[in-house]
Structure formats: structure tokens, C-alpha cells
Amino acid sequence: MSTSKGMNLTLKIWRQKNANAKGQIETYQLSDVSPDSSFLEMLDMLNDKLINEGNSPVAFDHDCREGICGACSLHINGEPHGPGRRITTCQLHMRSFKDGDTIYIEPFRAKAFPVIKDLVVDRESFDRIQHAGGYVSVNTSGNTVDANAIPVDKESADKAFDAATCIGCGACVAACKNASASLFVAAKVSQYALLPQGQIEAKNRVLNMVKQAEEEGFGPCSNTGACEVECPKGISLENIARMNREFFSASLK
Amino acid sequence: MNLDSKIPEGPLKDKWTNHKNNIRLVNPANKRNIDVIVVGTGLAGGSAAATLAELGYNVKAFCYQDSPRRAHSIAAQGGINAAKNYQGDGDSIYRLFYDTVKGGDYRSREANVYRLAEVSANIIDQCVAQGVPFARDYGGLLDNRSFGGVLVSRTFYAKGQTGQQLLLGAYSAMNRQIAKGKIKMYNRHEMLDVVKIDGKARGIIARNLVSGEIERHSAHAVVVASGGYGNVFFLSTNAMGSNVTAAWKIHKNGAFFANPCYTQIHPTCIPVHGTQQSKLTLMSESLRNDGRIWVPKKLEDAKAVREGRLKPTDIKEEDRDYYLERRYPSFGNLVPRDVASRAAKERCDAGFGVVNNDTNEGVFLDFKSAIQRYGKEEAHIKGIKNASAEEITKLGEKVIESKYGNLFDMYQQITAENPYKTPMKIYPAVHYTMGGVWVDYNLMTTVPGLYAIGEANFSDHGANRLGASALMQGLADGYFVLPYTIGDYLADDIRTGAIPTDTPEFEQAEKEVRETLEKFVNNNGNHSVDYFHKKLGRIMWDKVGMARTAEGLKEAIKEIAELREEFWKDVRVPGSIDEMNQELEKAGRVADFLELGELFARDALEREESCGGHFREEYQSEEGEAERRDEQFAYVAAYEYTGKPSEAIMHKEELNFENVELKTRSYK
Numbered sequence: 001m002s003t004s005k006g007m008n009l010t011l012k013i014w015r016q017k018n019a020n021a022k023g024q025i026e027t028y029q030l031s032d033v034s035p036d037s038s039f040l041e042m043l044d045m046l047n048d049k050l051i052n053e054g055n056s057p058v059a060f061d062h063d064c065r066e067g068i069c070g071a072c073s074l075h076i077n078g079e080p081h082g083p084g085r086r087i088t089t090c091q092l093h094m095r096s097f098k099d100g101d102t103i104y105i106e107p108f109r110a111k112a113f114p115v116i117k118d119l120v121v122d123r124e125s126f127d128r129i130q131h132a133g134g135y136v137s138v139n140t141s142g143n144t145v146d147a148n149a150i151p152v153d154k155e156s157a158d159k160a161f162d163a164a165t166c167i168g169c170g171a172c173v174a175a176c177k178n179a180s181a182s183l184f185v186a187a188k189v190s191q192y193a194l195l196p197q198g199q200i201e202a203k204n205r206v207l208n209m210v211k212q213a214e215e216e217g218f219g220p221c222s223n224t225g226a227c228e229v230e231c232p233k234g235i236s237l238e239n240i241a242r243m244n245r246e247f248f249s250a251s252l253k
Numbered sequence: 254m255n256l257d258s259k260i261p262e263g264p265l266k267d268k269w270t271n272h273k274n275n276i277r278l279v280n281p282a283n284k285r286n287i288d289v290i291v292v293g294t295g296l297a298g299g300s301a302a303a304t305l306a307e308l309g310y311n312v313k314a315f316c317y318q319d320s321p322r323r324a325h326s327i328a329a330q331g332g333i334n335a336a337k338n339y340q341g342d343g344d345s346i347y348r349l350f351y352d353t354v355k356g357g358d359y360r361s362r363e364a365n366v367y368r369l370a371e372v373s374a375n376i377i378d379q380c381v382a383q384g385v386p387f388a389r390d391y392g393g394l395l396d397n398r399s400f401g402g403v404l405v406s407r408t409f410y411a412k413g414q415t416g417q418q419l420l421l422g423a424y425s426a427m428n429r430q431i432a433k434g435k436i437k438m439y440n441r442h443e444m445l446d447v448v449k450i451d452g453k454a455r456g457i458i459a460r461n462l463v464s465g466e467i468e469r470h471s472a473h474a475v476v477v478a479s480g481g482y483g484n485v486f487f488l489s490t491n492a493m494g495s496n497v498t499a500a501w502k503i504h505k506n507g508a509f510f511a512n513p514c515y516t517q518i519h520p521t522c523i524p525v526h527g528t529q530q531s532k533l534t535l536m537s538e539s540l541r542n543d544g545r546i547w548v549p550k551k552l553e554d555a556k557a558v559r560e561g562r563l564k565p566t567d568i569k570e571e572d573r574d575y576y577l578e579r580r581y582p583s584f585g586n587l588v589p590r591d592v593a594s595r596a597a598k599e600r601c602d603a604g605f606g607v608v609n610n611d612t613n614e615g616v617f618l619d620f621k622s623a624i625q626r627y628g629k630e631e632a633h634i635k636g637i638k639n640a641s642a643e644e645i646t647k648l649g650e651k652v653i654e655s656k657y658g659n660l661f662d663m664y665q666q667i668t669a670e671n672p673y674k675t676p677m678k679i680y681p682a683v684h685y686t687m688g689g690v691w692v693d694y695n696l697m698t699t700v701p702g703l704y705a706i707g708e709a710n711f712s713d714h715g716a717n718r719l720g721a722s723a724l725m726q727g728l729a730d731g732y733f734v735l736p737y738t739i740g741d742y743l744a745d746d747i748r749t750g751a752i753p754t755d756t757p758e759f760e761q762a763e764k765e766v767r768e769t770l771e772k773f774v775n776n777n778g779n780h781s782v783d784y785f786h787k788k789l790g791r792i793m794w795d796k797v798g799m800a801r802t803a804e805g806l807k808e809a810i811k812e813i814a815e816l817r818e819e820f821w822k823d824v825r826v827p828g829s830i831d832e833m834n835q836e837l838e839k840a841g842r843v844a845d846f847l848e849l850g851e852l853f854a855r856d857a858l859e860r861e862e863s864c865g866g867h868f869r870e871e872y873q874s875e876e877g878e879a880e881r882r883d884e885q886f887a888y889v890a891a892y893e894y895t896g897k898p899s900e901a902i903m904h905k906e907e908l909n910f911e912n913v914e915l916k917t918r919s920y921k
């Protein structure tokens with residue numbers, strides 16, 4: 001149990017009844033929040049209070065609450081996933097705030113992420129980009145070669161892994177002034193580009209995934225790097241450079 | 254009803270091969286006319302959906318998250334077992350089989366476990382072919398680590414994100430089939446009932462969580478891969494949405510529920526911090542490879558640590574009690590989870606806990622020795638002579654960082670303490686449920702055409718699961734077992750044609766679902782859903798948790814039934830059913846937990862022995878070790894629903910051990 005005193009907060013939260021409704025910011029007061037609570041636990045507290053007062057609780061996406069599922073997606077004080085670096089909203093703790101603070105909480109904003117309700121947005125556009133090529137075409141029959149018959153040098157394996165740790169949260173898009181999905185697409189393209197298993201379909205993959213991202217309404221990349229700063233998994237801009245190389249060499253042929 | 258496990262004849266090692274050779278197949282042209290529903294897109298459901306679609310079936314897959322990639326398998330950290338014997342340390346299919354049966358405290362089916370061990374190697378080949386970036390050594394080959402309860406290194410891993418990488422592999426296989434139109438994906442949909450026609454499972458009722466619409470979906474077979482039910486304890490390492498609803502609804506429709514009381518309490522989780530806490534976070538078991546677990550030897554030191562007057566790093570070596578090393582010299586910090594958890598509870602109950610929370614529950618997990626050991630090794634490798642203590646610590650910390658960096662970061666994020674400099678504090682937490690829907694060797698439940706795979710079934714782990722074996726089981730079920738065994742059943746359906754949904758059975762099921770949902774939103778009670786869920790969790794943890802007694806269990810059964818009554822009278826669910834309504838989703842889940850909890854306690858009461866994760870205080874040795882009673886209890890308890898959860902009819906599936914000798918599990 002925390003010995004530190006609870007905090008009093010003013011919360012300014014985006015409320016929107018459904019996809020077609022007009023939304024607006026509402027103000028709420030919340031007291032006695034433990035600094036050891038997570039940000040989402042603070043919202044649980046608010047919701048409990050709203051329910052007890054007969055009001056409708058704030059809808060927000062979340063599931064694992066440990067920074068890995070990519071469900072949580074809040075824009076907090078103007079930043080996707082809030083003030084912390086390399087963490088998701090669910091990993092943000094209230095000790096990052098001070099007693100008396102006012103906190104703005106909004107959904108991720110992008111044309112390709114329409115709001116469903118309150119702070120919940122629709123990110124299925126990300127899934128559709130993956131359908132366009134985010135896989136190696138190998139059947140799951142188990143009749144493949146022995147795993148160690150495909151050695152991969154450690155450096156490439158580690159880099160592929162780093163790219164593969166993208167959680168598909170969409171913070172990169174929310175951080176970008178063009179709402180570009182480049183970092184997200186580049187992470188997947190890079191993972192396969194760095195591995196021998198990904199080579200055979202490399203060209204079509206990059207062309208199709210980039211095309212799908214455009215069709216979904218994600219903007220172009222202008223190399224500002226805001227995405228890298230806000231990405232909770234530290235996906236590096238290097239991946240975008242690699243994707244661009246893959247894209248150009250695929251377009252040439 | 255007679256429980257038939259359908260275990261094939263013949264010697265253990267030939268059973269699966271023979272069975273595969275003998276089961277009926279559906280020809281590819283006919284598969285196009287057959288629909289299969291898969292509820293769940295974790296490792297089990299995701300791999301099954303992809304493989305069934307590749308084989309040619311039309312798959313409809315469901316998950317409650319906004320994308321299949323977010324299923325809770327994503328959170329698995331440590332690794333996945335496979336009997337590859339890449340390390341040449343004597344591993345084999347038999348040894349993995351043996352370790353799993355022993356680790357499960359002789360309460361699992363030999364034939365299922367052997368099959369699991371047999372297909373385990375294929376999983377790794379498969380995942381590598383898909384581009385899953387497992388950890389590798391400098392030679393470019395796959396690396397392994399070891400996990401609790403075994404003496405070989407057979408665990409494959411991708412840093413602390415193994416589940417994520419494996420799930421993204423299965424998700425990518427699904428994506429390929431979604432693109433081809435062979436899988437139709439229903440995100441943000443929750444299954445709320447199964448529909449049976451002529452006794453066979455022929456569809457489900459699902460709620461679209463965005464629009465609130467209640468939908469009918471039909472198929473020739475239904476596969477439930479909805480994960481575990483650890484959230485019956487409210488606080489657990491499961492995701493907030495993890496639930497028993499799909500499994501419980503099929504139980505109420507005729508599927509037997511097996512061994513509900515077998516729960517895994519994981520020894521290395523971050524201790525509870527306060528009453529606002531919503532979930533607990535696991536620190537991977539792999540940390541026990543390098544971390545040493547201890548509490549102070551002196552009560553006054555423990556007290557001083559709790560009160561912040563004494564730093565753990567100031568406690569002298571001789572004043573520390575490395576209680577696992579003391580009690581279990583041969584396995585030390587790597588004893589199985591149930592043993593490690595109980596040992597922590599024993600020390601904390603005796604007053605040596607080091608965390609300043611309600612119950613003082615917490616012990617240290619210390620990396621100092623490992624940092625020193627690795628530091629010296631590195632200095633040696635790098636040829637640094639007379640390295641200073643500081644240099645050694647630095648080098649050692651680097652090694653630890655490369656192995657567990659993300660876990661250390663996660664710990665620091667949550668606790669604001671730096672685990673490189675001061676020992677972590679950990680305590681056991683509910684993590685996994687070995688119990689689940691009863692299935693036969695073909696993974697079919699007691700309802701024809703209804704299957705359960707992954708953590709949702711009871712099949713392979715007996716009374717305790719070994720680390721890194723759940724991922725293995727989920728993928729084995731989904732990639733390599735179910736897609737074959739289901740063919741045997743579907744072979745009868747090649748001429749059935751599409752199943753219509755405008756039938757009285759669908760009508761009735763939909764009506765009941767709607768009525769329940771309406772009831773919630775019209776109830777206008779005084780308390781939120783969480784209020785009841787937390788109360789249930791408290792009863793479960795105190796009376797049906799790490800140590801259980803007949804008396805406590807009887808109380809729990811009564812208290813849960815009362816709480817359920819109160820819930821239905823007094824729960825408040827705002828909003829309506831025809832909109833996105835997260836409180837309504839929670840209400841349905843908690844309603845089912847309130848029924849399951851009662852059966853869970855009843856099962857624990859019936860099982861008058863201690864085995865694996867189930868510890869009855871009445872059945873222990875003088876040194877406090879669990880005492881199994883094989884004569885009376887070497888069976889699977891499979892419950893048939895009759896109305897009141899605790900009055901379910903218990904059916905016994907006797908367990909026959911022909912290939913391993915039942916022994917007292919010893920890790921001393």
C-alpha cells in the first residue's frame with residue numbers, strides 16, 4: 001500500500017457517443033488517486049465514480065495492461081501514450097503527474113482511425129495492411145525443413161526481432177502530422193527483409209503493403225521522425241529507410 | 254453418460270501415428286462445402302483457423318479485441334518448449350513427455366502428453382519457416398534456455414516476447430488466409446452462446462461489440478479457443494478481458510468441465526500495490542535462471558525492510574535465507590512453479606515478507622550473484638586483467654540487460670525501483686488454469702462437433718503446468734492436432750450443406766441471450782460490476798487460493814452463491830444493449846465467473862489430496878510438502894451441468910499410467 005498521499009486531478013476527456021455523433025471535451029474532477037496506480041487504473045476509478053453517480057463511463061481500449069497487446073491508445077496532454085518514453089498508456093503511472101494537474105485525454109486522431117466511441121478508435125486499417133502482404137507464404141503443415149537448417153546471422157536475427165516487436169498500437173500515426181503509417185509498415189517489411197525466409201516474396205510484399213496503406217488514407221512520410229519519438233517499442237527510423245530501399249528496388253523491376 | 258477418452262490402442266509412441274493413419278479424411282473438394290467456427294485467435298485459435306483454412310475449410314474466426322493479434326497469448330514472455338535436443342544435453346521426446354507428466358503431478362493423460370512432446374519439434378520448424386525471429390547464437394543457430402522443473406535446456410525464446418512473436422506468426426498465417434477469403438474474421442465480437450441442433454454444435458450467438466447487434470452464425474463444427482479463466486480471481490496476470498464465458502456457456506449446454514480447481518499460481522509476479530490495482534504483472538520465470546530468491550533470516554530485518562529502515566542490499570549474506578536453495582538443493586531456484594509459490598507463501602505467513610502492503614506479501618529475487626558471475630566471465634573473454642569491481646559489475650549488468658532488458662524495464666516502470674541495483678520484489682499470482690473444458694483425444698468435448706483447444710481445455714498439464722508448455726500446447730492443438738482430428742467428424746457432413754440460421758434453435762438461443770443482456774441494463778442496482786468482481790476475487794484468493802481447507806471451501810461455496818444472488822439483484826449496468834457498452838461486456842463475464850467460482854470450490858473440496866497447484870492443508874507431510882493420494886484420486890473430475898453449479902454431477906475419467914511410474918515428486 002502506498003504511503004504517499006492521493007492526488008486530486010482535473011480531467012478533460014473527449015466524449016463522443018458513437019461514430020456519427022459530434023464529440024466534445026468534458027471536465028471531471030477526481031480525488032485521492034494513488035501515485036502508484038497506473039493511468040488506466042485512474043480511469044477505472046473515474047468510471048466507477050461515474051457509474052455510481054448514474055453517468056455513463058468513458059469507453060477506452062485496453063486489454064493486457066502490460067504494454068504488449070497494443071490495445072490501449074490514448075492521446076494524453078497532446079502526446080500519444082502520454083509523457084513517458086518507450087511506454088504505452090497502460091504502463092504510464094500516476095507518479096508521472098502532480099497533485100492538482102489538469103490532464104487532457106483524447107483518442108488517437110487520424111483519418112484512417114475513425115472514432116467509434118469516446119476514446120475508442122477503429123484501427124482495422126492496420127489489419128488490412130497486414131492482409132496485403134504481412135506474411136511468408138508457407139503452409140502450417142509442419143512439413144518444413146529443420147529449424148536449424150536455416151541459419152540466420154545473429155545481427156540480422158536481432159534486428160529482425162527488434163522490428164518485429166511493433167505492437168500495432170498506432171501511436172506513430174497519431175504522432176505524425178501527415179498521419180502516415182510508415183513506421184508501422186516499415187517494421188513488418190523490415191522484419192521479413194532481414195530474414196532469408198522473407199526474400200522470395202519481398203518485392204510484392206513491400207509494393208502491396210505500401211499501396212494498401214495509401215488506400216486506407218494514411219498520409220505520406222516526410223521524415224520528421226515524430227513517430228520514432230512516440231513509438232512505445234522504440235521502432236527505429238532505420239526501418240523506414242530500409243523499406244524505402246526495398247520499395248525503390250522493387251519498383252525498378 | 255459414459256466418458257470415452259478415445260485413446261487409440263497400441264504402444265504409446267505409435268498411438269498418434271496410427272491414429273492419424275486411421276482417421277477419416279475429407280477430400281479437398283468437399284472441404285469447400287464445410288464451415289468451421291473458431292472462437293478465439295490466440296495461439297490455439299489463430300493457428301487452428303489458419304490451418305483449417307489452408308486445408309480448404311471455410312473458417313469464421315471470432316475475437317473480442319479489435320484485432321486477432323491482441324489475444325492474450327501476446328503477453329507470454331519466457332519461451333516455448335520443444336524436444337529438439339539442439340543443446341545435446343540428453344533431451345528427447347520421451348524426456349519432455351516424462352517431465353510434463355511428472356511436472357503435472359501425475360494427473361494428466363499419458364497419450365495426450367506424449368503426442369504433445371512428439372509434435373513439439375515441428376512447431377519450431379514451422380515457426381522458423383514463418384519468419385518468427387527466435388533468439389540465435391553467434392553461429393546463427395537457435396538458442397535455448399532452461400525453465401523450472403527440468404534439467405535440460407529446451408526452451409526456445411525471443412527475448413522476453415516469445416508469445417508476441419509466436420502469435421504474430423499465427424496472425425500472419427491467418428492474414429494470408431483472410432486475404433484469400435478463406436477466413437472471415439469477426440473482430441470485436443463476443444460469443445455469448447453455442448447453438449445445438451439434433452445434439453450437435455451447429456453455430457453460435459455472438460454480440461457485435463461495436464453496434465451491439467446480436468448475431469447468429471452457423472457452421473458444421475465449433476471450436477472454442479477462448480483461453481483461461483484465471484480472472485475468476487479478479488487479480489491475475491491475464492488480460493482484463495480474459496474470461497470464461499465461451500467455455501462456461503458450452504458447459505451449460507452439455508460440455509463437461511474438467512478439474513476446475515487446478516490453477517497455477519505463478520511464483521514471480523510483481524506484488525500487489527493497493528486497492529486500485531486492476532491486474533498483476535508477471536516477471537518471466539526465465540528470471541529464475543539467474544535470480545536467487547530470498548527473505549531475511551531475522552524477523553526484525555524483514556520488519557525493518559518493510560518499514561523502509563533497512564535496505565535489502567545492506568543485509569549480510571549470512572543473514573539471508575535463500576529458502577529454495579535451502580529446501581531443494583538439487584533444483585534450487587528452478588523448482589516447479591507450485592513448489593516455489595507455496596514456499597514463498599510459507600515464508601511470508603511466518604512473518605518474513607518484505608513488501609509494505611496489506612499482507613506484507615513479497616520476497617526478493619536477486620541478481621547480484623549473476624551480475625558478478627557474468628561480469629567475471631566477460632572480463633575473462635575480453636581479456637581484461639585485474640578488472641575492478643566496478644568494471645565487473647558493469648560488464649555483468651550488460652549481460653543481464655541483453656537477456657532480460659525488457660523485463661527489467663517493465664519492473665522499473667511499475668515499481669520505480671532499479672532491479673540492477675536492488676533486488677526485485679516478487680510474489681505469487683494467479684496465472685494459468687490447467688482445468689478447463691473436458692475433451693477426448695480428438696479434442697472434442699462431450700458435445701458432438703464441439704471442440705476445445707489451448708488453455709480453454711483441460712488436456713495436457715495435469716495439476717500443474719511446466720513453464721513454456723502452454724505456448725507449445727496451444728500451437729500443437731491448433732497447427733497439428735485439431736485440423737486432423739476434426740476431419741474424422743466432418744467426414745459425415747460433406748453432404749449436409751450450409752446450416753440455416755432461421756431455425757427455432759437459433760431463435761431460442763438468441764432470445765435467451767437478449768433477455769439476459771436486457772436484464773443487466775434494466776436492473777438499476779447500486780453497485781458496479783467491478784464491485785462484485787473484486788469481492789469474488791477476495792473469496793477465491795483467501796479460500797480457494799494457494800492453500801485450501803475443507804472448511805474454507807465450504808464457506809466459499811456458500812459465499813459465492815450468496816454473492817451471485819446479490820449481483821443479480823444489485824448490479825448496475827449503465828447504457829443500453831444496442832451500442833458499444835464495456836460495462837455490459839464485463840457484466841456478462843462476471844456473471845459467468847460467479848457460477849464457475851462455485852464449481853471451482855466444489856471441485857477443490859472433492860479432491861481430498863494435494864497435487865500440483867491444488868494444495869489442501871489437510872494433506873501434507875511433516876515438512877509441508879504436498880501429499881498426493883493416488884489410490885483414490887488418480888482421475889480427472891469432469892462435471893456435468895445440472896443447474897446449480899456446485900451440484901453438478903461428477904464423472905470420473907480414471908488415469909492409467911502404463912509408461913511412467915507414479916512417484917512422489919521430489920525436487921530436493
Ligand SMILES: Cc1cc2nc3c(=O)[nH]c(=O)nc-3n(C[C@H](O)[C@H](O)[C@H](O)COP(=O)(O)OP(=O)(O)OC[C@H]3O[C@@H](n4cnc5c(N)ncnc54)[C@H](O)[C@@H]3O)c2cc1C
Pocket residue numbers: 292293294295296297298299315316317318321323324325326327328329330331332333334415416442443444445478479480481490491492495496498499535684685706707708709720721722723724725727
Ligand atoms: C503474462 C503471461 C505470460 C505467459 N508466459 C508464458 C510462457 O512464457 N510460455 C508459455 O508456454 N506460456 C506462457 N503463458 C501462458 C500462455 O500464454 C497461455 O496459456 C496461452 O497463450 C493461451 O493461448 P490460447 O490461444 O489458449 O488463449 P488466448 O491467447 O488467451 O486467446 C483467447 C482468445 O479467445 C478470444 N475470446 C475469449 N473469449 C471470447 C468470447 N466469449 N468470444 C469471442 N472471443 C473470445 C480472445 O479474443 C482471444 O482471441 C503466459 C501467460 C501469461 C498471462
Ligand code: SF4
Pocket residue numbers: 165166167168169170171172173183184187230231232233234235
Ligand atoms: S511502430 Fe511503434 S508506434 Fe507504430 S504501431 Fe508499431 S509499436 Fe505502435
Ligand code: FES
Pocket residue numbers: 061062063064065066067068069070071072088089090091
Ligand atoms: S493494454 Fe495492452 S498495450 Fe496497453
